[in-house]
Each structure stands twice: as C-alpha cells, then as structure tokens.
Amino acid sequence: MTKKITDLLGSINIVESIGDLEREINAIHFDSRKVETGDFFIAQVGTQSDGHDYITKAIEQGAKAILCERLPELTHPDVSYFRVENTSKALSVLAHNYYNRPSDHLKLVGVTGTNGKTTIASLLYELFRKLGYKVGLLSTVTNYIDSKVVKATHTTPDAIQISALLNEMVAAGCEYCFMEVSSHAVDQHRTADLNFKGGIFTNLTHDHLDYHKTFDSYLRAKKGFFDQLGKTAFAITNADDKNGKIMLQNTKAHKFTYSTRAFADFRAQILEKHFNGMLLEMDGIELWTNFIGDFNAHNLLAVYSAARLLDQSKEEVLMKMSELKSVAGRFESLVSPNGVMAIVDYAHTPDALKNVLQTIDQLRTKNETVITVVGAGGDRDKTKRPLMGNVAAEYSDKVILTSDNPRSEDPDTIISEMKEGVSADKLRKVLAISDRKEAIRTAIMLAQKDDIILVAGKGHEDYQEIKGVKYHFDDKEIINEIFNQ
Ligand SMILES: CC(=O)N[C@H]1[C@@H](OP(=O)(O)OP(=O)(O)OC[C@H]2O[C@@H](n3ccc(=O)[nH]c3=O)[C@H](O)[C@@H]2O)O[C@H](CO)[C@@H](O)[C@@H]1O[C@H](C)C(=O)N[C@@H](C)C(=O)N[C@H](CCC(=O)O)C(=O)O
Ligand SMILES: Nc1ncnc2c1ncn2[C@@H]1O[C@H](COP(=O)(O)OP(=O)(O)OP(=O)(O)O)[C@@H](O)[C@H]1O
Ligand SMILES: N[C@H](CCC[C@H](N)C(=O)O)C(=O)O
Ligand SMILES: [Mg+2]
DSSP: OEEEEEHTTTTTOOSEEEEEOOOEEEEEEESSSOOOTTTTOOBBSSSOBBGGGGHHHHTTTOOOEESSSSOOOOOOOOOOOEEOOOOHHHHHHHHHHHOOOGGGGSEEEESSSSSSHHHHHHHHHHHHTTTOOOOOEOOOSEEEEETTTEEESSSSSSSHHHHHHHHHHTTTTOEEEEEOOHHHHHHTTTTOOOOOOOOOOEOSSSSOOHSSSHHHHHHHHHHHHHTOOOTSSEEETTTTTHHHHHHTTTTSSSEEESSSSSOOOOEEEEEEEEEEEEEEEETTEEEEEEESSHOOOOHHHHHHHHHHHTTHHHHHHHHTTTTOOTTTTTEEEEEEESOEEEEEEEOOOOHHHHHHHHHHHHHOOSSEEEEEOOOOTTOSSTTTHHHHHHHHHHOOOOOOOHHHOOOSSSSHHHHHHHHTSGGGGGGEEEOOOOHHHHHHHHHHHHHOOTTTEESOOOOOOOOOOOOEEEOOOOOHHHHHHHHOO
C-alpha cells in the first residue's frame, strides 16, 4: 500500500527534517529485519536494544525514510529523515494514518486493569455478536475479525498490528471492537492515537513490577489510558477497587462507576452461588449466569455497563448475558471417571490466585481436599513469586509448586522463590515438582473422589516456553489424558 509521507505525519510534531518530504513509501516498520525497498523505518528506544542502532541496517535493506529521536551523524542523500521527540508515540499516529484511521470508523472500547481484561473483552465480543452485530476482538487468547481468527501473540498487539487489524475489521463491516489494553501497551504508546468510544477499568493488584518497578508507576501507566480518552467517550470504573476513582481523576470522558457493594451508576448483587453458575441481581433484575466467583460478578457488571452505555436495550442485554459461557482457560472444570474435579484457571497473580481459591472454598462442602498445582512465569515480576506461594499454601490443603513458562530462567530457582513466601508451619503441605506434567500427575494420584485440584497459571495457553522454545503443552489436555489412563 503506497502512501505519501506527508499524508501520514498528521498531528506529529516534526522537530527537524532532512530530504524529500513528499516521498511515497511502501510500508512502515519498527523492526529493521522486516524492512524492504521503499519502506519507512521507525527507530524506537526499547527495553533490550535501541532501534537507532539499526538505522544503517534498515537503509541497507532499502528504507527510504527514517523516523528517529536522534539523527545519525551521516545522513544518506536518497533517504528522508524526520526527528521527533518520541518515536513510539509518533508510531501510533503513523500506523493509524497508514491504515486510514480505522478507529474513527468503529466503536472501540478498551479494557484495562490487572485481572479480568480478557474475560470482559471476550464477553463483550460474544454479547454483541449475539445482539446481531459484526464485532472485532483483540485479546490475550485470540484476536477476531468478526468470525475470522487471527492468532494473538500479545495481550495488546504493537501499534502497527493494532491499526492493521482494526482496518481489517472496518473492511469486514464490523461496527464494534473490544480490546485489552495492557499497562505495557500504554507505557509504550501502542494505543496512543486510537479513538476510543469507551474505557473500562477492572482492578489494580500486584503484577508486572519487573517492568514498571513501583506500584505507583504501574498505576500511572493504567491511568494514562483514561487520561487519553476524549470528551465524547465514556470511562467506567470499578468503585469497589481502591484505585478505581483515581483512574478517572484526570479523564475528559464521561465518568461512570460499577459496584456490587456501594452506591454506583451500575449495580449488581450476588443472590446465589453454585458450582455451575451464579444467580445475580443486575440493575434490579434477576439474572442466571454460567459464571462462578465474586470477581465474575464484577466482570459481568462491567460488561453490562458498557453494553448499556453503547445504547443497547436493558432487556435484550440481560437475556443474551444469561447465555454467555466462560472464556477458555478461566475456571474450566473437568471431572475424572472416579469423581475428582480439576479446575484449570489462568490465575497468574497473587490476587487472581486468592480469588479463585476463595471461590473454591465458598463452594466446597469442606470434606474435600483442595490440591493446588501452580508455578510462576520466568523473566517476569519476581516479587509476585513468594506472594503466590503464600496464597497457594494459605488457601489449599496441599500445594505442588511447579513450572509455568520458565523462559530463560532455571525452574528450580523460580520454585524456591515461591517457596520463600510459605510460612514455616505450612511448608509440610508443599511439594516441589518442576516438570509440570509430573506435578499434575502427582496431584491426580493424591486426589480421591470429590477432591478438587486447581491447576493455575496457564489457562488457555497451549505451550510451555523453555529457553526460547515453545513446546506444545496444554493443562486441560494433560488432565484429560491422565484422568482417562
Ligand atoms: C518488554 C516489552 O514489552 N517488550 C516489547 C517491546 O520490545 P522492546 O522495546 O523490548 O524491543 P527491543 O528488543 O529492545 O528493541 C528496540 C527496538 O529495536 C528494534 N530492533 C531490534 C532488533 C533488530 O535487529 N532490529 C530492530 O529494528 C525493535 O523492533 C524495537 O523497535 O516492543 C515489542 C514490539 O511491540 C514487543 O514485541 C516486546 O514485547 C515482548 C516480546 C514481551 O514479552 N512483552 C510482554 C512483557 C508484554 O508486552 N506483555 C503485555 C501483557 C501484560 C499483561 O499481562 O497485561 C502485552 O501487551 O502483551
Ligand atoms: N475481575 C477480576 N478480579 C480478580 N481476578 C480476576 C478477575 N477476573 C478474572 N480474574 C482471575 O484472573 C485470571 C485472568 O483473567 P483474565 O484473563 O480475564 O485477566 P487479564 O486481565 O486478561 O490477564 P492478562 O494480564 O494476562 O491479560 C482468571 O483466570 C481469574 O483467575
Ligand atoms: N500476560 C501475562 C501472562 C502471564 C501468564 C503466565 N503463564 C506466564 O507465562 O507468566 C504476562 O506476559 O506477564
Ligand atoms: Mg488478558
């Protein structure tokens, strides 16, 4: 798709430029390895390396235009250079313009917060399809262009991919798109130029401190998403989360709250809890849902609030909501031929793990043994490891600490860091088996009829990443295999 550079720059403030500004370019890239003849290369300062070091490489591969924060000492006569203050921010404008500003032609709603993003975005996608619309979804599990599946690699794709996918949605006739907005994405300006119709905040608890360093800067990254919303947008926050109000402090958007406890614009209450669902009172009307766990009452309420603010009728929304099913890898239960229940859940933060274990605790009769199999991801926040170890031991009868995605780290080191959070009196409950399949097998061997095994952390993931290689690994598949041996 050939484009004139001047048509792409839009609102970007160019501090300095060199060369032919009227030039046409073929494609835009921030990765020099993808550059081909006639392309535009954007040099970004990253966490591992600096894109400015690859400008020469990009030109050797045929780049005809360069966007950078520092001009190279020697410039090439056949190349145009643009210097800006922040190339990542500028990239989101360039990408959006390159793909004809797709978010202007969709009702785009972003969901942010530590936990619940995938659940809420996916349920909104399902709900709006049931309401008869063509819809797009950008989520950790899968991206959808209406019914077409596009594999997801990130919770929030990079700026170029986002605009490319939104553009495909517009071309396919989608009216709505629901997307997860991760704190990494906000911090790296992946969503900076998008035109959001609305934003939803779920909650803020411990995660990603490897990247954000402090809880306060993690909070500021999330808040940055709401600061960026326009005055015609809506911003919905969870009034039951202690940071819910702070999120909306500086937004220009119309503010709304949801709560299961206090006064709020949208309210719900849990009337009954069962192993196959919950009876809720949602905005004054009784609603049976196929979801379990107090946190899911919040997720469903956020879904309901957004649907109402997107002008959908109360009765129709509630009717379709009662048909919604849980998202892949979120509290999915399997039962063995001899009556052992295994629950697969994506809980990979201390708060999520605690919520899931408390949910199990509320539903059990107390005669069962609860066995938790859990690990923590490598090359991610190390400070959540002891907290997760502690939660697992506190709320389970037995714990098998194991590997999640060790990535470049030693699995036994991760396990010992999780174990450090277990108090001395609970250590006897804890086993360490780093091979995840063996850990699951051991839990199943230890379990008797009616016992409950929670296999946490990987949910829908169908791989295990070890030293840069992704091996096929699917918790549900393995549980089924061992259940049926
Ligand atoms: C820490 C992080 O977020 N890293 C993301 C970031 O990469 P980076 O800034 O570290 O890149 P870098 O390797 O330092 O390179 C700097 C620049 O040089 C360029 N480069 C590099 C090498 C080369 O040969 N040529 C070249 O041009 C790179 O393309 C880049 O523009 O930008 C890349 C492009 O957008 C992302 O793919 C990459 O995600 C990595 C793979 C990642 O694992 N990210 C995770 C932590 C993440 O983003 N997770 C959140 C979910 C979190 C949640 O649970 O909520 C997500 O949104 O998925
Ligand atoms: N509203 C919520 N509050 C707390 N915990 C939740 C909530 N919703 C889901 N969880 C727990 O968190 C896990 C992850 O849920 P989900 O995938 O929806 O979150 P996410 O925000 O998309 O996570 P990620 O950051 O990995 O994209 C679930 O498996 C469940 O254990
Ligand atoms: N989006 C999260 C997912 C974590 C899932 C867990 N299985 C892990 O690999 O740590 C992250 O990248 O931190
Ligand atoms: Mg997600």
